[in-house]
Amino acid sequence: MFGEGNSIPRAKYGGNMAHSDPNISSTLTEDDFAMRNSSASVGGHAFYDASRMSGEGSPMTMSPWNQTSMFAKSPWSQVEENSGPQNGLIGSLVREEGHIYSLAASGELLYTGSDSKNIRVWKNLKEYAAFKSSSGLVKAIIISGEKIFTGHQDGKIRVWKVSQKNPSEHKRAGTLPTLKDIFKSSINPNNYVEGRGRRRALWIKHSDAVSCLSLTEDKLLLYSASWDRTLKVWRIADSKCLESLNVHDDAVNSVVASVEGLVFTGSADGTVKVWKREAKGKATKHTLLESLLKQECAVTALAVTTAGTVVYCGSSDGMVNFWERKGKLTHGGVLKGHKLTVLCLVAVGSMVFSGSADKTICVWRREGAIHTCLSVLTGHTGPVKCLAAEEDNESSKNGDRQWIVYSGSLDKSIKVWRVSEMAADRNAVAMMQQQFGNDSDSVPSERSFSSSNRAASINKRL
DSSP: OOOSOOEEOSGGGOSOOBOOOSOSOOOOOTTTOOOTTSOOOOOSOOSSOGGGOOOOOOGGGSOTTOOOOTTSOOOOEEOOOOOOOSSEEEEEEEOTTOOEEEEEEETTEEEEEETTSEEEEEETTEEEEEEEOSSSOEEEEEEETTEEEEEETTSOEEEEEEOSSOTTOEEEEEEESOHHHHHHHHTSGGGEEEOGGGOEEETTSOSSOEEEEEEOTTSOEEEEEETTSEEEEEETTTTEEEEEEEOOSSOEEEEEEOGGGEEEEEETTSEEEEEEEEEETTEEEEEEEEEEEEOSSOEEEEEEOTTSOEEEEEETTSEEEEEEEESEEEEEEEEEOOSSOEEEEEEETTEEEEEETTSOEEEEEEETTEEEEEEEEOOOSSOEEEEEEEEEHHHHTTTOOEEEEEEEETTSEEEEEEEESSSOOHHHHHHHHHHHTTOTTTOSSSSOOBOSOOHHHHHTTO
């Protein structure tokens, strides 16, 4: 999740937009995308009918290891689109380098990570900088001031720092845990726990892929969650691991640190858990408050509004559940906009964006407990793996609040969209009604795509 801290000027992208490209394949097979450590199924049909789209098959079938050198001139190409509707595509970055697994936006800069081990930095839709890790697919990126933290398939968290002399230069600043802490901890046998494959491992190290990262509101603590089923807490000031918790019975797919010391975790075991952080001297102590959800299908994505008032949970069944926090967390309803796994969620302002293995991005506007689907963004030819959003401050001055949305996909491309909070796309409304009907849990009218409080529907999956 990316908060709504920084705004970006509209002028740098120009005024031209277009509908998402309809000439894409609507075929998705289990070979195209496999969910790790989850009961998810990615079979079935894509969101739109095959008759509506045409084109070549997904490029994801190409080997992800067939990359060019990072230091060669980047063959990314910027695609400027023609004028179109308010919600639409600004541009695309396409390169046969690797599937895009992570991205993060900060001001004018966009950081992207792929299975090529490269982290690339973009400015005004042009390549600005690049740096490369020694190993490990880049599964998560998060930014804290001049530091960039990346989570990797090899279980390591790498720390990078922006050069003060040259802002386009990024230098490796270390790894979490530090080599010093690893050495000190390895001396004491009590610091070893059972890790992956029942091998003994240090409690301060992840023994499997780091799937997600999250910062506290004051950016003093970093949370890392892993397929090793643990959640670790890091103090950024000295890179110390303060705490490690066994939080789930299967891979942890998402973690979000929220206000008032609350932390949310979602797992392939089908649960969403709420933790409370308390200070314990110089360390921390986390206590389990409650489990919001328990279902057969995997929890694949979480997002929390900036104020911490609404929690969103995406699952491998394509549903997005949400809870409202008014003293306590109560289930608010279900958003039905996807036919396949929800892989990523972002909540900014009154907007919610959900990306899915069905290759689409649903744009929702929240008004109280009612969520309206404003549009469905199409154009990716593979699962939408990651999202980030920032407010377009210039356009918002005119009373029409707009957002710049970045989407990364397993089709090896990144797309940049401009989305307005105003008028809904009637075509998107009509297609979603055709897909889901007008049942009370999904699309009761052209204006609303969620229920306000439907505990009965969620209880069937508990």
